[in-house]
Every structure is written in C-alpha cells, then in structure tokens.
Amino acid sequence: MRPIKFNSSCKSNSYTSHFELLNSDYTLFRDKHFSAKCLNWLENTYSSSHLLLTHSATGGLEIIAQLMNLKDGDEVIMPSFTFVSSANAFVGLGATPVFVDINKQTLNLDLDFVEEAITPRTKAIVAMHYIGHACELGRLRAICDNHNLFLIEDAATGFGGHYRGKPLGAIGDFGVISFDITKHISAVQGGLLLINNADFAKRANQIYHNGTNRVEFENGETSYYEWVGAGSKYQMNELNAAFLYEQLLYSEDTLQHRKRLSQLYHGQLKDLATKGRFSLIADDLVASNVHAYYLITANQNERDALQSFLKVNNVEAFFHYIPLHLSTYGKAIGQYIGGNNTEQVSESLLRLPFHSNITDEDVEAIVLLIEKFYDGR
Numbered sequence: 001m002r003p004i005k006f007n008s009s010c011k012s013n014s015y016t017s018h019f020e021l022l023n024s025d026y027t028l029f030r031d032k033h034f035s036a037k038c039l040n041w042l043e044n045t046y047s048s049s050h051l052l053l054t055h056s057a058t059g060g061l062e063i064i065a066q067l068m069n070l071k072d073g074d075e076v077i078m079p080s081f082t083f084v085s086s087a088n089a090f091v092g093l094g095a096t097p098v099f100v101d102i103n104k105q106t107l108n109l110d111l112d113f114v115e116e117a118i119t120p121r122t123k124a125i126v127a128m129h130y131i132g133h134a135c136e137l138g139r140l141r142a143i144c145d146n147h148n149l150f151l152i153e154d155a156a157t158g159f160g161g162h163y164r165g166k167p168l169g170a171i172g173d174f175g176v177i178s179f180d181i182t183k184h185i186s187a188v189q190g191g192l193l194l195i196n197n198a199d200f201a202k203r204a205n206q207i208y209h210n211g212t213n214r215v216e217f218e219n220g221e222t223s224y225y226e227w228v229g230a231g232s233k234y235q236m237n238e239l240n241a242a243f244l245y246e247q248l249l250y251s252e253d254t255l256q257h258r259k260r261l262s263q264l265y266h267g268q269l270k271d272l273a274t275k276g277r278f279s280l281i282a283d284d285l286v287a288s289n290v291h292a293y294y295l296i297t298a299n300q301n302e303r304d305a306l307q308s309f310l311k312v313n314n315v316e317a318f319f320h321y322i323p324l325h326l327s328t329y330g331k332a333i334g335q336y337i338g339g340n341n342t343e344q345v346s347e348s349l350l351r352l353p354f355h356s357n358i359t360d361e362d363v364e365a366i367v368l369l370i371e372k373f374y375d376g377r
Contacts, residue, residue, distance in 0.1 A: 004315045004362050032241070035238060051194060067203055102341050106242075125140060152293060159183070176191055185254065317353065
C-alpha cells in the first residue's frame with residue numbers, strides 16, 4: 001500500500017499570488033493587508049471577542065500571563081496531559097503550575113480534582129480542550145466565579161468547536177487558538193488571541209505592540225506613539241496571514257471532510273472496540289470531531305506494538321503528550337493532584353493518520369491493518 005503520513009501540510013492554491021500581491025506594494029505589508037482580511041473573517045465567528053493575530057498560540061498565552069500580573073508564588077491550575085506551552089507562559093512569570101488529572105472519557109480536566117487543587121494562591125484555571133473537545137465550561141465558569149479566578153481557554157486545537165452554541169476560545173476570560181502547521185486550519189505558524197473581558201483589551205493591545213500605545217495613537221486618542229509598558233512583538237507575519245486567509249475561506253470544507261473521516265474511522269473500528277480490544281473517542285463526540293482520531297489500547301506494550309506494526313506497513317501513527325508532572329522540569333517546579341488517568345492514557349493512546357489528504361480508501365486500509373494486528377493476538 002502507498003505510504004500514509006500521520007499529518008500533511010494544508011495546501012494553498014493562491015499563496016503564490018498572495019505573495020506576489022504583497023511584494024508589488026510595500027503599503028500592503030505596512031497596512032497588514034491579509035491580517036486585516038483574516039480578522040474581518042474571524043470577527044464573524046468570534047463576534048463578542050477582541051481578536052489579535054499572533055505569531056503563535058504560545059505568544060497569546062504569554063500575553064494572557066502578563067495581563068494577569070502574575071507574581072512569584074501564584075498558582076495556575078492546568079491539566080498535566082497538555083503541551084508545554086500551557087505551562088511555560090505562566091512559569092516564565094514566576095507562577096507555579098498545579099497539574100491535575102484528566103477525565104478518562106473526554107481526556108479533559110477532571111473538575112473534581114480542579115476544585116481540590118484551588119488554594120488562596122490560585123490565580124487562574126487553564127481549560128485545555130483536548131483535540132477540540134469542549135471542557136465542562138459551565139461548571140468551570142461557576143468554579144472560577146466562586147473563587148474569583150481567571151478562566152483561560154487553551155483552544156489550540158479548538159477551531160470549529162463549540163460549547164452550547166458558542167465557539168471555543170470565546171467563553172473564558174481569555175482564549176487562544178493555534179494556526180500552526182500541525183493544526184487543521186493553518187497559517188504554517190500562527191495563532192489567535194481572544195480577549196473576552198473588555199477590561200483587558202487596551203492593555204492587551206499595548207503588550208501586543210511592543211509595549212507601546214500604537215493603537216491609541218492610530219485611533220487619534222493620543223498625540224504621541226510611545227513606550228508605555230512591558231511588551232514584545234507578537235504580531236503574525238504577513239506572509240503567514242496570506243496563507244491563513246485562504247485556509248479560512250475554505251475552512252468549512254476542511255471541517256466537513258474531517259468530520260466524515262472521524263465517522264468512517266469510528267464506524268469501522270467500533271466492532272473491535274465493542275469486543276474490548278481498545279477504546280475509542282466517546283460516541284457523542286464523533287460527529288463534531290475535526291482535529292485528530294485516536295484509540296486507547298490496553299497498555300503501553302500493546303500500543304507500541306501496534307504503532308510498530310503500522311509503521312512496517314507504511315502507516316504513521318503517534319502517541320501524544322508525556323504527562324507534564326512526570327517531566328524533568330515539571331517534577332522540579334510543579335505540583336500534581338489526581339489519580340493515574342493521565343499516566344495511563346499517555347502510555348496507551350495512539351493517534352491515527354487524520355488530515356485533509358486522507359481518503360476513504362486510506363481509512364479502510366488502516367482499519368484492515370488494525371484488524372490484522374489484533375487477529376494475530
């Protein structure tokens with residue numbers, strides 16, 4: 001069979017012409033021509049949020065950390081089963097990451113452990129929506145309001161996802177979405193910061209523009225363009241914005257293709273899952289699943305053996321996060337509250353090829369290989 005890659009870069013038919021347009025007139029670069037087009041498109045989806053295109057979702061988290069005025073000894077609660085950016089942004093300002101266990105059905109935060117983790121030093125909760133599946137934001141919002149905490153949505157993989165009709169990233173005080181090359185909608189490298197609490201919009205603009213009052217100056221609110229506080233250059237590169245714009249225009253087609261792939265995988269693997277060979281994404285999440293498709297094996301040895309079998313047959317499949325509380329740095333600076341779900345999932349989860357270039361025939365071939373693997377055990 002032909003090699004099937006785990007992921008594939010999103011293609012752009014118009015990127016070359018976009019680049020040529022930018023290169024034809026310096027004013028288009030200076031005016032952020034494609035960034036403006038992307039923001040105009042995104043504002044239709046995130047109409048209640050103040051939006052800033054960033055060089056990465058990591059950059060967006062760093063801005064959020066500055067907005068919260070973190071100091072040494074503050075604590076930020078987050079899942080241990082997440083990417084290091086979720087912790088680095090806050091650790092860099094002196095906060096202690098408090099890692100909590102996950103719910104084994106959704107792979108999102110276990111909210112019982114979240115409540116146990118809250119102390120007088122807690123400043124915020126980071127709700128990472130695993131592969132775009134929404135956390136229990138209603139209960140999380142109530143917890144945060146009760147304890148006067150910030151709610152941060154790490155919706156890095158959440159573009160196209162919703163919670164009770166609202167887009168992910170637009171529900172907490174702050175949110176971030178990633179447009180990295182690994183994501184289903186891509187700028188090659190980039191992200192989106194969502195400020196959902198209007199009290200922080202002005203300061204976010206200043207941090208975003210190197211700590212200056214550039215936006216106020218451009219809006220005629222001040223006569224001077226000057227340095228007013230700490231900040232950095234967080235803007236998305238205009239070439240990345242040119243790539244992203246076409247991705248956004250055709251995003252609905254991309255999302256629908258991935259939802260169909262998810263249903264194909266699920267339907268064809270369901271029989272083996274019912275027989276207890278492995279577990280799958282919860283049934284009620286399949287129809288809206290767009291970022292990844294995984295299965296969870298009985299143990300790490302079985303997961304590794306299946307991964308190796310697929311690799312020998314030209315199919316790439318990968319595990320996911322190593323628990324942050326078990327990492328070298330996480331052990332040194334963090335705390336962990338919970339059971340062993342995070343560790344068990346990390347050891348047994350295998351993500352299957354899932355991207356815009358995967359065909360129905362590819363899914364069928366991958367499922368046949370998985371069936372063959374289990375027939376021999």
